[in-house]
Amino acid sequence: MKFGIHASIAGGIDQAVLRAAKLECGTLQIFSTNPRGWKSREISDDEVSKLQHNLVENNIAPLVIHTPYLLNLASPKEELYNKSITALKQGVKRADKLGAKYLVLHPGSHTGSGIEAGIKRIGAGLKQVISETKPEVMILLENVAGRGTSIGASFEELAKIISLVDDSKKLGICFDTCHGFAAGYDLRNKNEVDKILSQVDSIFGIDKLGVIHANDSKGAFDSNKDRHEHIGQGKIGLSGFRNLLNHPLLTDKTVILETPVNDEGNDKHNLATLRSLVN
Numbered sequence: 366m367k368f369g370i371h372a373s374i375a376g377g378i379d380q381a382v383l384r385a386a387k388l389e390c391g392t393l394q395i396f397s398t399n400p401r402g403w404k405s406r407e408i409s410d411d412e413v414s415k416l417q418h419n420l421v422e423n424n425i426a427p428l429v430i431h432t433p434y435l436l437n438l439a440s441p442k443e444e445l446y447n448k449s450i451t452a453l454k455q456g457v458k459r460a461d462k463l464g465a466k467y468l469v470l471h472p473g474s475h476t477g478s479g480i481e482a483g484i485k486r487i488g489a490g491l492k493q494v495i496s497e498t499k500p501e502v503m504i505l506l507e508n509v510a511g512r513g514t515s516i517g518a519s520f521e522e523l524a525k526i527i528s529l530v531d532d533s534k535k536l537g538i539c540f541d542t543c544h545g546f547a548a549g550y551d552l553r554n555k556n557e558v559d560k561i562l563s564q565v566d567s568i569f570g571i572d573k574l575g576v577i578h579a580n581d582s583k584g585a586f587d588s589n590k591d592r593h594e595h596i597g598q599g600k601i602g603l604s605g606f607r608n609l610l611n612h613p614l615l616t617d618k619t620v621i622l623e624t625p626v627n628d629e630g631n632d633k634h635n636l637a638t639l640r641s642l643v644n
Contacts (some may be wrong), residue, residue, distance in 0.1 A: 366439075366610065366615065366616055366617065366618055366619075366643065367390075367391035367427075367448030367618075367619050367620065368390060368392065368579075368621075368622070368636055368639055368640060369385055369390040369391060369392035369393045369394060369429075369619070369620070370384075370385055370388060370394070370618050370622045370632045370636065371394040371395070371431065371444075371621060371622065372384040372385050372392055372393055372394070373395075373397060373477045374395050374396060374397075376580055377410070377412065377415070377478050378395065378397070378415075378416050378463070379415035379419050381393065381395045381510075382412065382416060382419035382420055382423060383419060383423075383635070385423070385425055385618060386419070386425065386604060388633055388636055389400050389636075390425060390600075391424070391426075391623075392425060392427055392428075392429065392581065392619050392620075392621065392637070393420075393425050394431055394469070394621045394623075394640070395428070395429075395431070396429070396431055396433065397421075397430050397432060397456065397459045397460065397463060397465075398456075399431045399433065400431070400434050401433065401434055402433070402604075402606035403433075403435060403448060403452060403494060403584055405452075405455055405456075405459070405509065406599055407460055407630060408462055408536065410638055412639070413432075413462055413463060413464075413624045414473060415524050415588065416428075416463060416464075417464060417564055418479040418487050418578070420464075420578070422527070423516040426466070426637065427465070427466035427619060428463060428464060428465040428466060428467075428471060428519050428578070428599075429465065429466065429467045429468075429576055429621060430456070430459070430463070430465045430467070430468050430469070430502075431468075431469045431620065432453065432456050432468060432469065432470045432471070433452065433456075433494065433599040434471070435449075436449040436452055436453060436470065436471070436602055437451070437473040437474055437476075438450065438453070438470075438472065438473045438476045438490035438491065439474055439483035439484070439487050439488060439516050439526070440471060440474070440476060440486070441471065441475070441478040441482070441483075442476075446490065447485060448492065449466060449473070449490065450490050450493060453470065453490070453494050454494050454497060454498050455483070456468060456501060456531070457494060457504070457538075458498060459501070459609050460502040461498075461500060461501045461502055461519060463573070463600075465502050466502065466503065466575070467502065467503050467504075467505050467537075467539070467575045467576055467619070468500075468502045468503070468504050469504065469505045469507050469539045469576060470504055470505065470507065471507050471509060471515075471517070472487050472506050472515075472516045472517035472522075472523070472526060473487055473515075473516055473517075474514045474515045474516065475487075475514045476514050477514055477518060480522070481518060483514075483516050484516060484518075484525050484526055484529070484583070485486075485529065486524065487525075487526045487529075488525075488526050488528075488529025488530055488547045488566040489507070489514065489529070490508070490643065491504065491526070491529075491530050491536065492529065492531065492532075493528045494623070495530065495532050495535060495536075495607065496532070501535075502529075502535070502539070503535050503536070503537050503575055504535060504536055504574045505536075505537045505538055505539040505576055506523050506526060506527070506536065506537070506538050506539070507524065507538070507539040507542055507544070507578070508520070508538065508539070508540055508544050508548065508591060509539065509541075509544050509548070509591070510543070510544040510547035510548055510589050510591035511544075511547065511548040511549075511589040512547075512589045512590065517559060518544070518569050518589075518609050519548065519643060520564055520565065520569070522586075523538055523569075527569070533614055533629075536573075537569070537572075537573040537574065537575045538565070538573055538575070538607045539574075539575060539576040539577070539578060540565070540571060540574060540576075540577050540578070540603060541578035541580060541623070542577065542578065542579055542580055542582070542605075542606070543579075543580035543581065543582040543584075543591065543592070543593050543599075543601070544578075544591060545576075545589060545593070546582045546586060546600065546601050546605075547582055547584050547587070547589055547590050548584075548587070548588040548589065552605035552606070552609055553586075553600050553601060553602060553604060554606045554608075555607070555608045558608040558612060559611055559612070561614055562614045562615070565614075566614060569605055571614050574585075574615075574618065575619065576610075576619045576620075576621055577615070577618055577619070577620045577621070578621055578622075578623050579582050579596065579606065579620050579621065579623075579624075579635075579639060580593040580596075580599075580622070580623050580624055580639055581595060581596050581597060581598055581599030581600070581601045581602070581606075582594055582599045582600045582625070583595040583599055583600070584602050584626060585600055585602065593623055593624055593625060594624065595623075595624050595625060595627070595631065595634070595635055595638075596624060596635045597638055598636045603612055603638070603642060606638075606639065608643050609644045610639065610642050611642075611643060611644050614617055620639065622635050622636060
């Protein structure tokens with residue numbers, strides 16, 4: 366099992382690796398562009414070279430990239446839908462250029478048009494992106510907390526999306542612990558964790574679970590509230606993470622922190638907490 370953080374790319378993408386290395390991370394997640402904007406600049410060959418050098422020097426792999434928040438492949442608005450497809454295609458190309466193994470994507474929100482219609486749009490969008498980009502990177506659909514009209518709170522919804530894509534070998538899932546807990550997956554109970562991971566294995570195949578986002582939850586169980594908390598300080602608690610991190614199906618998985626960063630030492634403390642829970 367490898368642990369890492371979501372690191373800032375301020376000062377250059379290669380600098381994110383050095384930030385992760387200072388915390389002795391074995392893996393790393395970044396945004397490859399502005400997460401709250403549509404415009405993305407071209408990544409130079411020099412930037413790629415520096416990034417790859419730093420990754421190898423510090424023995425950090427895999428590289429995980431998170432797509433911008435603005436993308437919504439479930440949108441019934443044609444302009445937003447098309448912009449989202451274009452942005453995802455660009456994101457796939459950047460991820461492949463950087464040598465990332467995984468590209469994490471929030472499925473989207475149907476904004477009142479209906480969940481089945483939204484799922485069909487996401488499936489069609491992914492089919493187009495994969496057909497036109499032929500990605501090396503695996504696109505991971507991240508489970509959501511289930512608030513409002515968002516899609517992907519259940520494994521069944523994620524599976525429906527994937528089933529609509531003919532060439533789905535480059536599709537997988539990312540399991541966010543806070544989102545899952547808020548959507549009704551109870552990590553506090555060891556037997557429930559067994560059931561959850563058995564579901565993942567039977568529905569997708571455990572190899573399709575590329576990344577785990579490790580976040581405690583400020584919100585209560587099954588509350589649909591997406592509010593991340595420091596490990597052990599939320600409603601999931603230390604025992605919940607102990608149940609998850611020591612499960613035999615997860616021994617070789619990539620675990621990324623997305624906990625709050627209010628102070629400089631937050632990531633260091635949360636990483637230490639996670640590592641201490643592994644038997």
